[in-house]
């Protein structure tokens with residue numbers, strides 16, 4: 001069986017990058033498991049509360065979110081990294 005790749009999530013102001021394993025459902029889940037506090041409400045891409053700045057790298061949404069997202073932003077609750085990424089939390 002081929003292992004799915006995992007990617008690193010570098011959060012601004014946190015020294016050590018976090019590993020996003022393929023089984024993690026979202027960037028938000030990975031951050032929560034590492035005890036990083038992230039604002040959120042709906043966890044489904046509606047409210048925009050989990051919006052963060054994507055400084056580097058690429059992410060992909062599981063379902064296209066309804067909340068407004070500008071270029072350079074990402075909703076953490078419904079996306080996964082598809083490369084190593086660097087983000088800045090709100």
Ligand code: FES
Pocket residue numbers: 039040041042043044045046047048049050051067075076077078
């Ligand atoms: S928590 Fe509502 S859009 Fe992410």
